[in-house]
Amino acid sequence: METVLAVVAGGLFAAAFYLMLRRSLVKLVIGLVLLSHAANLAIFTIGGLTRANAPIVALGKMQPDLPTADPLPQALILTAIVISFGVTAFAVVLLQRAYQAVGSDDLDKMNTTDT
């Protein structure tokens, strides 16, 4: 299972980079979305895919039923998802405003500030 997910994460990274290298603004933003998904999937996979109990201590016990799954990667992913949601929302609006200001969705036309 780890192997499959590793390949999927790698595929997502590759697709994200490919899309970000395109000239279209829309593809750029899709690339950004895929990129954050790829990173989240990587955390999930590397954190260890253990089939085990939820790490919750039942009432009256001192520790959960072993073995337990590691909850931390999911906490990390949850944080990362929330952040990437906010950032993606910002990026979409930014690209839309840029499209309005420049009148084109071609990144090669947005080079007036380049040096």
Next chain:
Amino acid sequence: MNTLLVLPILIPLATATVATLSWRKPALDRWLGLLGAAALLGVSIALLWRVRAEGIQAVQVGAWPAPYGITLVADLFAAIMVLLAGLMGLSVAVYSLVSIDRGREVFGYYPLLHVLLAGVCGAFLTGDLFNLYVWFEVMLIASFVLLTLGGERAQLEGAIKYVTLNLLSSAVFLTAVAILYGVTGTLNMADLHNKLATVPAGVTTTVAMLFLITFGIKAAVFPLFFWLPASYHTPPVAVSAIFAGLLTKVGVYALIRVFTLLFLQNPAYTHTLLLWIAGLTMITGVLGAIAQHEFRRVLSFHIVSQIGYMIMGLALFGLSASTPLAAFSLAASIFYIAHHIVVKTNLFLVSGIAHQLRGSYELKDLGGLASRPALAILFLVPALSLAGLPPLSGFFAKLSLIQAAFGGRYFAIAAVALTVSLLTLYSMTKIWIEAFWKPAPSANNGQNAVRDKYHPVLLVPVSALALITLLIGLSAGPVFDLSVEAAQQLQDPRGYLTAVLGETAENQKRFEHDARASLSSPSAASVEVWPRAGDRP
């Protein structure tokens, strides 16, 4: 609980919250912004005082013991950086009082400025890698909005590059954190230091490279700096100034932190690479600056070039292992960062005054500013300091770096540093001749409003920062001693580890046990972490 460590994060956040609630009253917002920045500076001075007097301070947030909870740590290096952040925050808050237009104020300029400061201080103070990622994001989101606030075409175009590359860097950061967690089962930096010792060098070097890319993008090193000169000259000058002073330096801070605390397993590879990066960053940055003819673009490229010097100190640190020279190199780097933040922010602020007077940042439209001696002197002090003329702060920063390079017999990088500093002088001379010395262009193309006066309040932060540059230069001894102390704390992480993890023998044994377990099977180790949660209070 050590509140002093939490205050540099809480004060800006509280200021931002209150200032958001009072968005209908820009006048109130302005004073809140000023008050918050002043309070941050006060707290950061107290923090540095405390750390110097009592050693490294740490606080476990939520009273979860390290390495399970999030730890905030302030060693001298972090405290110095927080102090600089407070200083820049206050300077820019004063400058903003009279230079930010009404529209930006209403749309939340002051809250954003303080969220940015909170993110920067959080990144300096955290002792947890994932928490570092979160503070980076706080800082980035605030900077995204500050950069685009106003919505001019140039701002939007610059922001696309800035946003894209910084998000890319965040994704790489997350991936690197994931791998590190998979290998060691922890994200606490002090704990990682212990556990990485048993991880195969190949793995640590790979992760180190991912962190190098992440923080390299944030710090704008060669060849990852292209977002910086494309975006830093587009927002209002107060925003440019705080970006120039603080943001890339957070990247440098993170690089120094991970390459002194975590990744010293294979310095012959990682730190040699850093040395190459340092040299190439210096050269490309300064050559880029020479090709530019716009005030802020020249300064932006100089940021890149100066980052090279800071990385150079870090590289020499790793290459000279645990000798006194290593601490000296790192101290030179820290001194350089302190000098650079003050000087660079100051130069950007001066460019804003020039803009107020001539209505342009293009050097060809500027001119005749030498007829204002006060302004001319206030430009010359930071400009000559940047180029490294004695007795200003830049001279001692460069001198100590080059001494470190000679001490380690790295003559090539010393030659590069000297050449680049000469070219920096050329570039500053270019600005001086074009903007100050040549007569003012008469027609001014008929489009730019030429004004006789600038707001005198603008001079307050500019002269204060110029004075600080002078003071750092004139009291280089004590300041350098402080940098050496900070560098020694980084070189010998025992104090840091004790502050974070406590010093019981039981702790030590448990860490070693964890490290072995995680080595044999990563997923087993991460499962195993949980039953010990009984340790919690």
